[in-house]
Amino acid sequence: MSFISESDSGITQGLPVSIASPSDYVALLKPRVMSLVLFTALTGVLIAPVPVNPVIGFASLLAIAAGAGASGALNMWYDADIDALMRRTRKRPIPAGRMLKEDALGFGLVLAVLSVMTLGIVANWLAAALLLFTIFFYVVIYTMWLKRSTPQNIVIGGAAGALPPIVGYAAATGQISLASLALFAIIFIWTPPHFWALALVKAGEYGRAGVPMLPNVKGADRTRREIFIYTLLLAPLGLAPWLIGFASLAYGVFAIVLGSVMLVFAARVYVIRTGPKADRCAMQLFGFSILYLFLLFAEIAGERAIAIVTSNLAG
Amino acid sequence: MKTNSKMLGLVLTPEQQKTRRQRNVAIALAIGGFVLLFYVVTIAKLGPGVLNRPL
Numbered sequence: 001m002s003f004i005s006e007s008d009s010g011i012t013q014g015l016p017v018s019i020a021s022p023s024d025y026v027a028l029l030k031p032r033v034m035s036l037v038l039f040t041a042l043t044g045v046l047i048a049p050v051p052v053n054p055v056i057g058f059a060s061l062l063a064i065a066a067g068a069g070a071s072g073a074l075n076m077w078y079d080a081d082i083d084a085l086m087r088r089t090r091k092r093p094i095p096a097g098r099m100l101k102e103d104a105l106g107f108g109l110v111l112a113v114l115s116v117m118t119l120g121i122v123a124n125w126l127a128a129a130l131l132l133f134t135i136f137f138y139v140v141i142y143t144m145w146l147k148r149s150t151p152q153n154i155v156i157g158g159a160a161g162a163l164p165p166i167v168g169y170a171a172a173t174g175q176i177s178l179a180s181l182a183l184f185a186i187i188f189i190w191t192p193p194h195f196w197a198l199a200l201v202k203a204g205e206y207g208r209a210g211v212p213m214l215p216n217v218k219g220a221d222r223t224r225r226e227i228f229i230y231t232l233l234l235a236p237l238g239l240a241p242w243l244i245g246f247a248s249l250a251y252g253v254f255a256i257v258l259g260s261v262m263l264v265f266a267a268r269v270y271v272i273r274t275g276p277k278a279d280r281c282a283m284q285l286f287g288f289s290i291l292y293l294f295l296l297f298a299e300i301a302g303e304r305a306i307a308i309v310t311s312n313l314a315g
Numbered sequence: 316m317k318t319n320s321k322m323l324g325l326v327l328t329p330e331q332q333k334t335r336r337q338r339n340v341a342i343a344l345a346i347g348g349f350v351l352l353f354y355v356v357t358i359a360k361l362g363p364g365v366l367n368r369p370l
Contacts, residue, residue, distance in 0.1 A: 017325075017327060017331050018331075018334070018335075018338075019330055019331055019334045020334060020338070021334045021337050021338070022337050022338060022340075022341035025338075025341070053359055055355055055356060055358075055359035056356065056359055056360070059352055059355075059356050062352065114349075118352075121356075122356050
Protein backbone atom coordinates (compact mmCIF):
# COMPACT_ATOMS: atom_id res chain seq x y z
CA MET A 1 0.00 0.00 0.00
CA SER A 2 1.29 3.44 -0.78
CA PHE A 3 0.38 7.07 -0.55
CA ILE A 4 0.98 7.52 -4.23
CA SER A 5 -1.99 7.05 -6.48
CA GLU A 6 -1.77 4.32 -9.04
CA SER A 7 -4.48 5.90 -11.15
CA ASP A 8 -4.53 5.19 -14.87
CA SER A 9 -3.60 8.72 -15.79
CA GLY A 10 -0.59 8.57 -13.50
CA ILE A 11 -0.79 12.29 -12.85
CA THR A 12 -0.82 11.94 -9.05
CA GLN A 13 2.52 10.16 -9.05
CA GLY A 14 4.94 11.79 -6.66
CA LEU A 15 2.19 13.61 -4.80
CA PRO A 16 1.65 12.17 -1.34
CA VAL A 17 -2.05 11.64 -0.72
CA SER A 18 -3.14 10.06 2.55
CA ILE A 19 -5.48 7.10 2.54
CA ALA A 20 -5.80 7.11 6.31
CA SER A 21 -9.32 6.47 7.57
CA PRO A 22 -10.73 7.83 10.84
CA SER A 23 -10.00 4.45 12.45
CA ASP A 24 -6.30 4.97 11.68
CA TYR A 25 -6.44 8.23 13.62
CA VAL A 26 -8.14 6.39 16.47
CA ALA A 27 -5.30 3.82 16.37
CA LEU A 28 -2.80 6.70 16.71
CA LEU A 29 -4.38 7.52 20.07
CA LYS A 30 -3.36 4.08 21.46
CA PRO A 31 -6.89 3.36 22.76
CA ARG A 32 -5.82 0.61 25.18
CA VAL A 33 -3.21 2.82 26.86
CA MET A 34 -5.74 5.64 26.80
CA SER A 35 -8.32 3.52 28.62
CA LEU A 36 -5.84 2.76 31.42
CA VAL A 37 -4.93 6.46 31.66
CA LEU A 38 -8.61 7.35 31.79
CA PHE A 39 -9.27 4.82 34.50
CA THR A 40 -6.35 5.89 36.72
CA ALA A 41 -7.23 9.58 36.21
CA LEU A 42 -10.84 8.81 37.16
CA THR A 43 -9.55 7.27 40.40
CA GLY A 44 -7.58 10.48 41.00
CA VAL A 45 -10.79 12.50 40.55
CA LEU A 46 -12.80 10.19 42.83
CA ILE A 47 -10.33 10.33 45.76
CA ALA A 48 -10.70 14.11 45.85
CA PRO A 49 -12.09 15.17 49.26
CA VAL A 50 -14.32 17.77 47.61
CA PRO A 51 -17.46 17.14 45.53
CA VAL A 52 -16.83 17.45 41.82
CA ASN A 53 -19.48 18.67 39.37
CA PRO A 54 -20.14 15.61 37.15
CA VAL A 55 -20.04 17.68 33.96
CA ILE A 56 -16.72 19.31 34.92
CA GLY A 57 -15.36 15.91 36.01
CA PHE A 58 -16.41 14.30 32.74
CA ALA A 59 -14.98 17.12 30.61
CA SER A 60 -11.72 17.01 32.59
CA LEU A 61 -11.39 13.27 32.03
CA LEU A 62 -12.10 13.77 28.33
CA ALA A 63 -9.30 16.34 28.16
CA ILE A 64 -6.89 14.04 30.02
CA ALA A 65 -7.80 11.18 27.67
CA ALA A 66 -7.20 13.45 24.67
CA GLY A 67 -3.82 14.43 26.14
CA ALA A 68 -2.92 10.75 26.46
CA GLY A 69 -4.02 10.23 22.86
CA ALA A 70 -1.86 13.14 21.74
CA SER A 71 1.13 11.52 23.47
CA GLY A 72 0.38 8.27 21.64
CA ALA A 73 0.15 10.01 18.26
CA LEU A 74 3.41 11.90 18.78
CA ASN A 75 5.07 8.68 19.94
CA MET A 76 3.97 6.90 16.76
CA TRP A 77 5.18 9.83 14.66
CA TYR A 78 8.66 9.70 16.18
CA ASP A 79 8.94 5.91 16.44
CA ALA A 80 7.64 5.06 12.95
CA ASP A 81 11.10 3.76 11.94
CA ILE A 82 11.39 1.24 14.78
CA ASP A 83 7.68 0.40 14.70
CA ALA A 84 8.25 -0.90 11.17
CA LEU A 85 10.84 -3.38 12.48
CA MET A 86 8.71 -5.03 15.17
CA ARG A 87 5.89 -7.49 14.53
CA ARG A 88 3.85 -6.04 17.40
CA THR A 89 3.89 -2.53 15.92
CA ARG A 90 4.42 -2.81 12.18
CA LYS A 91 0.69 -2.71 11.39
CA ARG A 92 0.37 0.75 12.93
CA PRO A 93 -0.91 3.38 10.46
CA ILE A 94 2.46 4.96 9.56
CA PRO A 95 4.66 1.85 9.10
CA ALA A 96 1.75 0.12 7.32
CA GLY A 97 1.84 2.96 4.75
CA ARG A 98 -1.65 4.31 5.32
CA MET A 99 -0.68 7.59 6.91
CA LEU A 100 1.94 10.27 6.34
CA LYS A 101 4.30 10.94 9.25
CA GLU A 102 3.58 14.67 9.02
CA ASP A 103 -0.16 14.02 9.39
CA ALA A 104 0.45 12.12 12.64
CA LEU A 105 2.68 14.95 13.89
CA GLY A 106 0.07 17.60 13.08
CA PHE A 107 -2.72 15.54 14.62
CA GLY A 108 -0.70 14.93 17.79
CA LEU A 109 0.30 18.57 18.21
CA VAL A 110 -3.21 19.93 17.64
CA LEU A 111 -4.66 17.39 20.05
CA ALA A 112 -2.00 18.18 22.67
CA VAL A 113 -2.70 21.94 22.52
CA LEU A 114 -6.48 21.46 22.55
CA SER A 115 -6.41 18.99 25.44
CA VAL A 116 -4.19 21.19 27.64
CA MET A 117 -6.17 24.37 26.87
CA THR A 118 -9.48 22.57 27.46
CA LEU A 119 -8.35 21.19 30.82
CA GLY A 120 -7.11 24.65 31.84
CA ILE A 121 -10.42 26.30 30.95
CA VAL A 122 -12.67 23.53 32.23
CA ALA A 123 -10.81 22.63 35.46
CA ASN A 124 -7.77 24.70 36.43
CA TRP A 125 -4.31 25.61 35.15
CA LEU A 126 -2.38 23.44 37.63
CA ALA A 127 -4.06 20.38 36.12
CA ALA A 128 -3.39 21.74 32.62
CA ALA A 129 0.29 22.33 33.43
CA LEU A 130 0.57 18.79 34.82
CA LEU A 131 -1.05 17.38 31.67
CA LEU A 132 1.36 19.38 29.51
CA PHE A 133 4.27 18.07 31.59
CA THR A 134 2.96 14.51 31.18
CA ILE A 135 2.80 14.86 27.39
CA PHE A 136 6.25 16.50 27.32
CA PHE A 137 7.74 13.79 29.54
CA TYR A 138 6.30 10.95 27.45
CA VAL A 139 7.16 12.40 24.05
CA VAL A 140 10.45 14.23 24.63
CA ILE A 141 12.02 12.62 27.71
CA TYR A 142 10.86 9.03 27.12
CA THR A 143 10.24 8.62 23.38
CA MET A 144 12.91 10.91 21.94
CA TRP A 145 15.61 10.53 24.55
CA LEU A 146 15.47 7.60 26.99
CA LYS A 147 13.85 4.90 24.87
CA ARG A 148 16.76 4.57 22.47
CA SER A 149 19.57 5.42 24.89
CA THR A 150 19.28 3.53 28.19
CA PRO A 151 17.95 0.22 29.54
CA GLN A 152 16.39 2.27 32.35
CA ASN A 153 14.10 3.83 29.70
CA ILE A 154 10.84 2.46 31.04
CA VAL A 155 11.82 3.01 34.69
CA ILE A 156 12.23 6.77 34.29
CA GLY A 157 9.75 7.03 31.41
CA GLY A 158 7.20 5.24 33.59
CA ALA A 159 6.65 8.55 35.38
CA ALA A 160 4.60 9.73 32.39
CA GLY A 161 2.24 6.78 32.72
CA ALA A 162 2.02 7.30 36.48
CA LEU A 163 1.01 10.96 36.37
CA PRO A 164 -2.70 10.70 35.31
CA PRO A 165 -4.04 10.18 38.89
CA ILE A 166 -2.15 13.33 39.95
CA VAL A 167 -3.62 15.22 36.96
CA GLY A 168 -7.11 13.91 37.76
CA TYR A 169 -6.81 14.87 41.44
CA ALA A 170 -5.46 18.31 40.51
CA ALA A 171 -8.37 18.80 38.08
CA ALA A 172 -10.82 18.11 40.90
CA THR A 173 -9.11 20.04 43.72
CA GLY A 174 -6.48 22.37 42.23
CA GLN A 175 -3.88 20.68 44.43
CA ILE A 176 -1.42 17.80 44.65
CA SER A 177 -1.80 15.59 47.72
CA LEU A 178 -0.16 12.66 49.45
CA ALA A 179 -3.06 10.51 48.25
CA SER A 180 -2.49 11.30 44.58
CA LEU A 181 1.27 10.89 45.06
CA ALA A 182 0.62 7.41 46.51
CA LEU A 183 -1.28 6.40 43.36
CA PHE A 184 1.57 7.83 41.29
CA ALA A 185 4.08 5.75 43.27
CA ILE A 186 2.10 2.53 42.79
CA ILE A 187 1.98 2.93 38.98
CA PHE A 188 5.62 4.08 38.87
CA ILE A 189 6.90 0.98 40.70
CA TRP A 190 4.46 -1.29 38.84
CA THR A 191 5.74 -0.21 35.40
CA PRO A 192 9.18 -1.95 35.36
CA PRO A 193 8.00 -5.50 36.22
CA HIS A 194 5.06 -5.05 33.84
CA PHE A 195 7.15 -3.99 30.84
CA TRP A 196 10.20 -6.14 31.53
CA ALA A 197 8.02 -9.26 31.66
CA LEU A 198 7.01 -8.48 28.07
CA ALA A 199 10.56 -7.45 27.12
CA LEU A 200 11.86 -10.85 28.25
CA VAL A 201 9.67 -12.55 25.65
CA LYS A 202 10.08 -9.90 22.94
CA ALA A 203 13.83 -9.37 23.47
CA GLY A 204 14.59 -10.45 19.89
CA GLU A 205 12.22 -7.89 18.41
CA TYR A 206 13.52 -5.07 20.59
CA GLY A 207 17.05 -6.11 19.66
CA ARG A 208 16.28 -5.97 15.92
CA ALA A 209 14.81 -2.50 16.37
CA GLY A 210 17.84 -1.37 18.38
CA VAL A 211 15.84 -0.49 21.48
CA PRO A 212 18.09 -1.08 24.52
CA MET A 213 15.60 -2.87 26.77
CA LEU A 214 17.03 -4.37 29.96
CA PRO A 215 17.07 -8.03 28.74
CA ASN A 216 19.00 -7.01 25.61
CA VAL A 217 21.58 -4.93 27.44
CA LYS A 218 22.01 -6.54 30.87
CA GLY A 219 20.70 -10.01 30.08
CA ALA A 220 17.66 -12.05 31.05
CA ASP A 221 18.96 -13.07 34.50
CA ARG A 222 19.50 -9.49 35.64
CA THR A 223 16.04 -8.60 34.29
CA ARG A 224 14.41 -11.45 36.22
CA ARG A 225 16.16 -10.28 39.40
CA GLU A 226 15.06 -6.69 38.90
CA ILE A 227 11.49 -7.77 38.16
CA PHE A 228 11.44 -9.62 41.48
CA ILE A 229 12.97 -6.68 43.41
CA TYR A 230 10.47 -4.19 41.97
CA THR A 231 7.59 -6.55 42.75
CA LEU A 232 8.91 -6.86 46.33
CA LEU A 233 8.65 -3.07 46.56
CA LEU A 234 5.27 -2.96 44.83
CA ALA A 235 3.44 -5.44 47.08
CA PRO A 236 3.74 -3.35 50.31
CA LEU A 237 3.38 -0.10 48.38
CA GLY A 238 -0.05 -1.29 47.28
CA LEU A 239 -1.14 -0.86 50.92
CA ALA A 240 -0.38 2.87 50.88
CA PRO A 241 -3.95 4.00 50.05
CA TRP A 242 -5.22 2.18 53.16
CA LEU A 243 -2.33 3.37 55.38
CA ILE A 244 -2.80 6.98 54.26
CA GLY A 245 -6.50 6.66 54.92
CA PHE A 246 -8.29 7.11 51.62
CA ALA A 247 -9.13 3.43 51.18
CA SER A 248 -10.77 0.96 53.56
CA LEU A 249 -9.40 -2.02 55.46
CA ALA A 250 -11.13 -4.22 52.88
CA TYR A 251 -8.92 -2.56 50.27
CA GLY A 252 -5.88 -3.26 52.44
CA VAL A 253 -6.71 -6.97 52.62
CA PHE A 254 -7.40 -7.02 48.87
CA ALA A 255 -4.04 -5.33 48.19
CA ILE A 256 -2.22 -7.91 50.32
CA VAL A 257 -3.84 -10.78 48.39
CA LEU A 258 -3.16 -9.23 44.97
CA GLY A 259 0.40 -8.27 45.94
CA SER A 260 1.07 -11.83 47.13
CA VAL A 261 -0.22 -13.31 43.86
CA MET A 262 1.90 -10.83 41.89
CA LEU A 263 4.93 -11.88 43.97
CA VAL A 264 4.26 -15.54 43.20
CA PHE A 265 4.16 -14.76 39.46
CA ALA A 266 7.39 -12.72 39.75
CA ALA A 267 9.07 -15.52 41.73
CA ARG A 268 8.15 -18.01 38.99
CA VAL A 269 9.73 -15.71 36.40
CA TYR A 270 12.84 -15.52 38.60
CA VAL A 271 13.11 -19.29 39.11
CA ILE A 272 12.00 -20.70 35.73
CA ARG A 273 14.58 -19.36 33.32
CA THR A 274 14.70 -21.67 30.30
CA GLY A 275 12.43 -23.30 27.78
CA PRO A 276 8.95 -22.38 26.59
CA LYS A 277 7.72 -22.47 30.19
CA ALA A 278 9.96 -19.48 31.01
CA ASP A 279 8.26 -17.41 28.29
CA ARG A 280 4.87 -18.59 29.49
CA CYS A 281 5.66 -17.49 33.05
CA ALA A 282 6.80 -14.06 31.81
CA MET A 283 3.60 -13.61 29.80
CA GLN A 284 1.52 -14.73 32.78
CA LEU A 285 3.20 -12.07 34.91
CA PHE A 286 2.63 -9.49 32.16
CA GLY A 287 -1.07 -10.41 31.97
CA PHE A 288 -1.55 -10.51 35.73
CA SER A 289 0.23 -7.19 36.23
CA ILE A 290 -2.47 -5.49 34.12
CA LEU A 291 -5.17 -7.19 36.16
CA TYR A 292 -3.36 -6.24 39.39
CA LEU A 293 -3.32 -2.53 38.62
CA PHE A 294 -6.86 -2.57 37.27
CA LEU A 295 -8.27 -4.34 40.35
CA LEU A 296 -6.40 -2.14 42.86
CA PHE A 297 -7.64 1.06 41.22
CA ALA A 298 -11.14 -0.40 40.65
CA GLU A 299 -11.37 -1.17 44.38
CA ILE A 300 -10.40 2.39 45.33
CA ALA A 301 -12.63 3.95 42.66
CA GLY A 302 -15.54 1.66 43.60
CA GLU A 303 -15.26 2.49 47.31
CA ARG A 304 -15.16 6.21 46.61
CA ALA A 305 -18.02 6.09 44.10
CA ILE A 306 -20.21 4.24 46.62
CA ALA A 307 -19.29 6.79 49.32
CA ILE A 308 -20.16 9.71 47.02
CA VAL A 309 -23.51 8.20 45.97
CA THR A 310 -24.37 7.34 49.59
CA SER A 311 -23.57 10.84 50.84
CA ASN A 312 -25.59 12.39 47.98
CA LEU A 313 -28.58 10.21 48.82
CA ALA A 314 -28.26 11.08 52.51
CA GLY A 315 -27.73 14.80 51.92
CA MET B 316 -11.14 21.70 -3.53
CA LYS B 317 -12.41 20.56 -6.88
CA THR B 318 -10.99 23.61 -8.62
CA ASN B 319 -7.66 23.23 -6.84
CA SER B 320 -7.50 19.57 -7.73
CA LYS B 321 -8.14 20.41 -11.37
CA MET B 322 -5.58 23.17 -11.32
CA LEU B 323 -2.96 20.81 -9.87
CA GLY B 324 -4.00 18.07 -12.22
CA LEU B 325 -4.58 15.85 -9.20
CA VAL B 326 -6.92 12.94 -9.69
CA LEU B 327 -7.73 11.01 -6.56
CA THR B 328 -8.39 7.31 -6.68
CA PRO B 329 -11.80 6.10 -5.43
CA GLU B 330 -10.09 4.86 -2.25
CA GLN B 331 -8.47 8.25 -1.62
CA GLN B 332 -11.77 10.01 -2.23
CA LYS B 333 -13.59 7.65 0.12
CA THR B 334 -11.10 8.04 3.00
CA ARG B 335 -10.99 11.82 2.50
CA ARG B 336 -14.78 11.97 2.81
CA GLN B 337 -14.63 9.82 5.94
CA ARG B 338 -11.97 12.10 7.45
CA ASN B 339 -14.06 15.18 6.66
CA VAL B 340 -17.10 13.68 8.39
CA ALA B 341 -14.94 12.74 11.41
CA ILE B 342 -13.54 16.29 11.64
CA ALA B 343 -17.07 17.73 11.44
CA LEU B 344 -18.26 15.42 14.22
CA ALA B 345 -15.21 16.25 16.37
CA ILE B 346 -15.76 20.00 15.98
CA GLY B 347 -19.48 19.59 16.74
CA GLY B 348 -18.65 17.55 19.84
CA PHE B 349 -16.11 20.13 20.95
CA VAL B 350 -18.65 22.96 20.62
CA LEU B 351 -21.26 20.94 22.50
CA LEU B 352 -18.75 20.14 25.26
CA PHE B 353 -17.94 23.81 25.79
CA TYR B 354 -21.63 24.72 25.71
CA VAL B 355 -22.47 22.17 28.42
CA VAL B 356 -19.40 23.10 30.51
CA THR B 357 -20.34 26.80 30.32
CA ILE B 358 -23.84 26.06 31.58
CA ALA B 359 -22.43 23.83 34.34
CA LYS B 360 -19.90 26.46 35.44
CA LEU B 361 -22.29 29.40 35.40
CA GLY B 362 -25.25 27.45 36.75
CA PRO B 363 -28.41 29.50 37.21
CA GLY B 364 -26.25 32.61 36.85
CA VAL B 365 -26.29 32.08 33.09
CA LEU B 366 -29.73 33.76 33.04
CA ASN B 367 -28.77 36.51 35.47
CA ARG B 368 -27.62 39.35 33.22
CA PRO B 369 -28.73 42.93 32.71
CA LEU B 370 -31.06 43.47 29.82
